[in-house]
Amino acid sequence: MEKYRANLLLCAGTGCVATGTPKVRDALKAELEKQGLADEIKIVLTGCNGFCAEGPVMLVYPEEIFYQKLTVNEIPKLVEEHFLKGRPYEKLMFKDIEKKHAIPLMNDIPFFKLQVLRVLRNKGMIDPESLDEYIARDGYTAAATALNEMTPEEIIKVMKDSGLRGRGGAGFPTGLKWEFASKSQADQKYMLCNGDEGDPGAFMDRSVMEADPHSVIEGMIIGAKTIGASKGVIYVRAEYPLAVERLQKAISVCLDSGLLGENILDSGFNFNLEIYLGAGAFVCGEETALMRSIEGQRGMPRPRPPFPAHKGLWDKPSVLNNVETLAQIAPIILNGADWYRSLGTEKSPGSKVFALTGDIRNVGLVEVPMGIPLKTIIYDIGGGVNKKKKKFKAVQLGGPSGGCIPQELIDIPVTYEDIVKTGAIVGSGGMVVMDEDTCMVSTAKFFLEFTADESCGKCTPCRVGTRVMLDMLTDITEGRGKEGDIETLQDLSKDIIATSLCGLGQTAPNPVLTTIKYFGHEYEAHIKEHWCHAGICSDLCSFHIVDDLCKGCGACMRGCPSNAIVGEKKKPHRIIQELCLQCRSCYDICKFGSIEIRPALETKPEPAVKDEEVTT
Amino acid sequence: MVDDIKILVVDDERVVIRSVEMVLKAEGYDIEGASSGKDAILKMEQNNYNLVLTDLNMPEMDGITLIRWLRQQKPETGIVILTGYPSQETIKEALELGIIDYVPKPFTPAVLLDVTQRAIEWLRKRGVVEEKPTEEFPPSMLDEIDRVIKQYKEIPGSSIPVLQRCQQIVGYLPPHVQKRIAKGLNLSPAHVHSIVSFYSYFTMKPRGDHNIRVCLGTACYVKRIEESLNKLKQELKIDVGDVTEDKKFSIEVVRCLGACGLAPVIVVDEETYGAVTPKKVAEILEEYA
Numbered sequence: 001m002e003k004y005r006a007n008l009l010l011c012a013g014t015g016c017v018a019t020g021t022p023k024v025r026d027a028l029k030a031e032l033e034k035q036g037l038a039d040e041i042k043i044v045l046t047g048c049n050g051f052c053a054e055g056p057v058m059l060v061y062p063e064e065i066f067y068q069k070l071t072v073n074e075i076p077k078l079v080e081e082h083f084l085k086g087r088p089y090e091k092l093m094f095k096d097i098e099k100k101h102a103i104p105l106m107n108d109i110p111f112f113k114l115q116v117l118r119v120l121r122n123k124g125m126i127d128p129e130s131l132d133e134y135i136a137r138d139g140y141t142a143a144a145t146a147l148n149e150m151t152p153e154e155i156i157k158v159m160k161d162s163g164l165r166g167r168g169g170a171g172f173p174t175g176l177k178w179e180f181a182s183k184s185q186a187d188q189k190y191m192l193c194n195g196d197e198g199d200p201g202a203f204m205d206r207s208v209m210e211a212d213p214h215s216v217i218e219g220m221i222i223g224a225k226t227i228g229a230s231k232g233v234i235y236v237r238a239e240y241p242l243a244v245e246r247l248q249k250a251i252s253v254c255l256d257s258g259l260l261g262e263n264i265l266d267s268g269f270n271f272n273l274e275i276y277l278g279a280g281a282f283v284c285g286e287e288t289a290l291m292r293s294i295e296g297q298r299g300m301p302r303p304r305p306p307f308p309a310h311k312g313l314w315d316k317p318s319v320l321n322n323v324e325t326l327a328q329i330a331p332i333i334l335n336g337a338d339w340y341r342s343l344g345t346e347k348s349p350g351s352k353v354f355a356l357t358g359d360i361r362n363v364g365l366v367e368v369p370m371g372i373p374l375k376t377i378i379y380d381i382g383g384g385v386n387k388k389k390k391k392f393k394a395v396q397l398g399g400p401s402g403g404c405i406p407q408e409l410i411d412i413p414v415t416y417e418d419i420v421k422t423g424a425i426v427g428s429g430g431m432v433v434m435d436e437d438t439c440m441v442s443t444a445k446f447f448l449e450f451t452a453d454e455s456c457g458k459c460t461p462c463r464v465g466t467r468v469m470l471d472m473l474t475d476i477t478e479g480r481g482k483e484g485d486i487e488t489l490q491d492l493s494k495d496i497i498a499t500s501l502c503g504l505g506q507t508a509p510n511p512v513l514t515t516i517k518y519f520g521h522e523y524e525a526h527i528k529e530h531w532c533h534a535g536i537c538s539d540l541c542s543f544h545i546v547d548d549l550c551k552g553c554g555a556c557m558r559g560c561p562s563n564a565i566v567g568e569k570k571k572p573h574r575i576i577q578e579l580c581l582q583c584r585s586c587y588d589i590c591k592f593g594s595i596e597i598r599p600a601l602e603t604k605p606e607p608a609v610k611d612e613e614v615t616t
Numbered sequence: 617m618v619d620d621i622k623i624l625v626v627d628d629e630r631v632v633i634r635s636v637e638m639v640l641k642a643e644g645y646d647i648e649g650a651s652s653g654k655d656a657i658l659k660m661e662q663n664n665y666n667l668v669l670t671d672l673n674m675p676e677m678d679g680i681t682l683i684r685w686l687r688q689q690k691p692e693t694g695i696v697i698l699t700g701y702p703s704q705e706t707i708k709e710a711l712e713l714g715i716i717d718y719v720p721k722p723f724t725p726a727v728l729l730d731v732t733q734r735a736i737e738w739l740r741k742r743g744v745v746e747e748k749p750t751e752e753f754p755p756s757m758l759d760e761i762d763r764v765i766k767q768y769k770e771i772p773g774s775s776i777p778v779l780q781r782c783q784q785i786v787g788y789l790p791p792h793v794q795k796r797i798a799k800g801l802n803l804s805p806a807h808v809h810s811i812v813s814f815y816s817y818f819t820m821k822p823r824g825d826h827n828i829r830v831c832l833g834t835a836c837y838v839k840r841i842e843e844s845l846n847k848l849k850q851e852l853k854i855d856v857g858d859v860t861e862d863k864k865f866s867i868e869v870v871r872c873l874g875a876c877g878l879a880p881v882i883v884v885d886e887e888t889y890g891a892v893t894p895k896k897v898a899e900i901l902e903e904y905a
Contacts, residue, residue: 015877018888052877200833200872238780238817239873241886279776279815282871296773298814314772357835357876364877396834430876432834446837450871456814 005040006083007061009124013048013210014242016055020071021045024056027075037083047211047246049124051111053363054094059106059124066106067092097361097383111362114381116343118351119204119327120367122212128246131253134214140259142330146222147267150333152182155226159329161337163349168194168285168322169401169427170503171348171416174329177319180309181227184317188231191224191271192313192320194290195236195243198282199399200450201430204353205323207365209236209243212327213250217273219326221264222333224271227319232273235290238280247275282400282454286502287312287320289456300456301502322428324353344370348415358396358432361386371413378410378433389593390435394518398427400447400454401507403514404440423514425507439536440519441526445473447511455504462505465496469512477537479600481527486516531599538582540600545586547572549594556586556595577601621736622646622663626656626670626682627698632721636669636698639725640732644791653677653685660690667694667735669719672706680706683713694739696731698723753786760785761793765800775801775811779818788822816870824859824866826904829883833872839891841880845869847894848882851901865904 008028012021025043032038049057054068065088067078074092081089093102094109103109117123126133134140146155159175166172181189193216197205209216220232236244251273254260262270276294284290284299291313293299312318328350332340341349348370354377357363361383368377378384378395385392394404403424405412412418419426434443452466469492472485493509500506516523525531532540545556545565550572557565557573564580567573575586587595623645625636633649640647648665650656654677656670668686672679679697686693697710697718707718716735719728764781768774778797783789789812798808812818830845845867849855852865859866875881878890882900889900 014875014888015890018875018878018881018890052875055877197874198871200837201835201876202872203874203876206874237874239870277777277780279780279811279817280871281815293776294773296775296811298810355876357879358838363835363879399834430834432838434838438838443837446834450832454871 004042006042006063008041008043009046009049009059009061010043011047011049011055011057011124012045013052013055013207015048015052016057017242019055021056023072024058024070024075027072028079031075031079032083035079035084037079041083044127046124046126047122047128048207048365050120050207050365051362052365053361060088063088064106065104066094066109066112068094110383111364111366111381114372114376115367116351116369117367118331118343119208119215119324119353120211120365121331122215123207123365124211126212128211128213129249131214131250131257131259134212138334139214139330140218140265142333143218143221143259144265146333147225147265147269152226152228155222155333156182158333158337159226162332162340163337163347164325164328164332164340165348165416166322167324167328167352167428169199169398169425171426174321174325177309177321178223178226180307181229181317181319184310186317188314188316189227189229190313190316190318191220191227191229191232192290192294192318193220193232193234193326194285194287194320194322195234195240195247196278196284196290197237197240197323197428198285198454199401199428199430201357201396201399201432202355202428204355204365204429206237206240206243208323208327208353209240210246213243213246214254215327215330216247216323217250217254217260219321219329220273221259221271222329223319223321223326225267225269227317229319230270230272232271233276233294233313234273235276235278235284235294238277244275244277251275281456282450283456283502283504286504289502290320291318298456300458301504303501324429345413345415347417352414352426352429354429354431356382356431356433359386359390359435359438360384360433368414371415373411374405374414375410377414377431382433385433385435387435390437393434393436393438394440396424396432396434396443396511397430398425398510399430400450401425401503401510402427402430403510404434404443404518405514406518408518423510423517425510437534437536439477439532439534440515440522441473441477441532442536444512444515445470445477448473448508451504451508455508459500459502459505461496461499462501462508465492466505466508468492469496469509473512476523476526477532477540479530479537479539481523483527485527486520486523490516529599533597535582535584535587535597541582541597542577542599542601543575543580543582543584543586544596544598545573545575546594546596549592551592551594553591555589555591559585559589561585620646621667622648622665623667623669623732624648624650624656624659624665625698626650626653626668626674626679628652628671628674632671632698635725636728639728643729645732653679653682656682657685660686660693664690665693666739667696667732669696669698669732672697672699672710673701680709680713683710683715687713694735696735757785758796761796762800765797769801775803775808776815779808779812783818788819790820819868821857822859822863823868825864826884827866827868829868829870829873830856831871831873831875831879831881831883832869833876833879833881835876835879836872836881839880841882841892843894844880844882844892844897847897848901851898865901 056070058067078089081087088104090102106112156179164174281299284293286301289299289301308318344350351367351369353367366381394406396404405422448470452470455462457463493513496509497506530540535541552570562579562581564576565573625633637647650659670679695715700721717731719731761782768778794808795805798805852860856867856869880892882889882892
């Protein structure tokens with residue numbers, strides 16, 4: 001094996017590819033060749049590094065210097081400075097927001113410093129398509145141990161002791177699930193992986209499959225051995241082409257190396273793994289629905305019991321684990337249950353990956369110990385709200401099944417139990433931050449649109465109930481809200497939760513319930529005052545310029561699509577209400593905060609008057 | 617196959633019109649109903665129909681009068697009679713006026729379908745209805761579909777992978793492709809259709825040369841993707857799910873593409889664009905113009 005002076009770990013995750021990794025790679029390659037460094041410095045394309053907001057990103061190994069926002073134009077300078085002259089290139093480094101000085105080392109950047117990498121242990125460190133690199137980082141050692149030295153009972157014991165809970169959303173103990181399936185008697189059992197990541201705002205499974213496909217396969221081999229399954233299926237969304245490609249390559253290289261197929265690692269154990277492409281139905285994240293889908297049917301849930309551990313895919317005992325859960329199996333087997341429990345809390349041990357998105361400065365994937373305060377994730381790792389003058393309003397956790405947690409509760413520790421108390425759920429780990437410009441009624445409506453659309457239609461309360469709730473929310477956001485609507489929404493929610501068969505219906509009202517709970521005043525304002533304080537519901541607001549604050553810079557005037565703003569330079573401007581479309585552009589443009597959002601005007605004067613006004 | 621066939625059903629009983637609609641619409645025919653002879657004439661003055669299915673005993677204007685009018689004014693239109701009380705004489709008269717066939721009431725869906733198909737076949741032979749090429753796709757495409765079917769035929773639960781592959785080959789899944797797959801996999805067309813209509817990956821409408829997928833995930837929502845979507849609709853003058861007239865672009869909305877770090881996101885064909893704004897949308901479209 002050739003030795004290199006430095007390795008350039010260039011992120012080739014979906015985010016960075018979209019922001020320019022392929023071009024940067026070509027430029028880097030050309031520049032290194034030009035400078036005669038091609039034999040000394042190696043470019044490695046890695047999976048998602050996690051710091052998507054700053055892409056394309058690159059880590060220089062062994063120094064661990066982190067470069068971000070790479071562009072083709074900067075490459076020659078970077079190569080010259082860092083690799084010829086030996087001076088790390090500050091211009092492309094992460095900058096501390098207040099002090100504005102560069103932070104060269106990756107692990108000094110707050111975004112990385114507070115993370116613990118267990119699931120994401122190989123992210124951005126290895127070439128995801130290389131089995132050798134995975135093995136070099138202890139890959140398949142756990143599988144070898146489990147296959148050759150451990151009985152299923154021993155594996156189950158370790159898993160149960162570790163307290164690992166399924167990371168798909170419900171948090172069911174993995175060891176217990178395996179134990180049930182292991183005890184079922186059948187001629188055929190199935191080990192399944194749920195890679196149908198459907199929660200909007202969550203992309204950790206995608207990242208793991210793209211950055212470290214072997215970790216998922218290794219987890220599946222260990223699970224299969226435990227329950228006695230000789231066949232396995234990874235169910236992946238068709239919308240994740242790169243993940244599919246990487247998994248496919250990983251499976252075929254495992255087959256060639258004897259890590260899958262017959263007599264794996266000489267243990268006498270056989271396991272065949274295939275990929276099944278999902279076809280886009282959110283409800284297929286539910287285990288019975290997913291199994292129906294693999295059988296070639298509509299993915300509709302069925303009542304449990306019988307549980308899949310007894311009657312699952314093709315009516316055979318089956319275990320379905322989430323991608324993130326599976327990626328944690330190997331380290332637990334290698335390091336033991338106590339090691340796993342060294343992080344997290346008694347009931348929620350270990351670490352969890354969160355997808356931090358929305359109005360937040362450091363967008364990306366973060367892995368943190370369970371029990372960490374929500375505040376630490378949002379402010380210390382995430383860097384707070386992305387716009388300087390805006391205030392944090394709420395964080396949405398758990399996707400369409402979850403809820404919004406307001407500013408007042410931001411100190412709570414992130415564990416399964418504590419989050420449930422707020423009305424939200426940890427779910428798959430989507431964490432969408434919203435600033436003060438977000439209308440919570442519209443946000444609830446957004447999630448209901450999603451669930452009403454994705455309801456499979458089997459249970460009437462879910463199919464019709466979500467639709468009725470959506471209609472009511474639409475009415476409220478368009479000024480047709482009535483007194484008593486809030487109570488009706490709450491009643492309907494209870495009924496839908498109580499009478500739906502699967503998790504989709506049982507959790508669909510959560511976004512509405514939590515927004516009513518914490519932001520009830522916004523609902524009231526929408527209904528009674530016809531006032532959307534955030535100025536999002538265009539029928540329920542009007543925009544006005546506060547004379548004292550307006551500097552007369554004219555920025556709003558230039559940005560107004562309907563020419564509704566008039567005024568002389570350096571004198572307060574005025575919005576002609578008859579022409580205003582409530583598009584908010586003036587509000588977003590004004591640097592002085594002089595645009596005020598008031599309730600919708602009682603009656604809008606006829607546009608006929610406007611001509612006179614404009615000319616005067 | 618039947619996309620362009622327009623049929624008018626004339627009957628004073630709504631239930632008859634409804635049942636004919638239910639049976640024939642499912643096959644892709646364009647069906648309209650008229651509750652009397654007069655109503656029918658009004659409709660026919662506005663539109664052209666390939667085939668008229670008419671009752672005989674109706675108040676105001678009976679079926680025979682309507683048929684006479686049709687023969688004079690719209691000689692190209694095919695006529696089929698639906699009647700509960702066929703008398704020798706009226707049938708004879710109708711036959712002399714040149715009807716194609718008659719269906720005695722009550723009828724089963726299969727009979728109605730059979731008579732309709734034969735009537736259209738008959739019109740086609742006479743060149744009244746333009747014979748639309750039954751296969752819009754080159755034979756090589758059909759061969760490919762058959763190869764996929766053959767490859768998966770013996771594998772249980774293979775309907776979804778087969779449909780995915782076939783959609784990649786054809787671009788979309790029109791009814792006759794679904795039927796071909798159903799036949800090949802030994803499934804009922806209803807079963808295949810139930811899958812196609814359930815999963816959002818499948819489409820029964822053709823897409824444009826460039827398919828634009830707009831992400832409606834939470835992160836994109838918070839970053840106001842709505843504004844860019846509206847701009848897109850405005851620029852292309854189409855709605856979500858439609859194709860532009862020149863067949864160049866189509867817009868689709870999707871639920872989270874898992875690229876939340878780049879929100880708001882749109883994907884054109886396979887290319888992902890992050891941090892889009894209404895302004896950027898216009899620039900992106902220009903790239904593909």
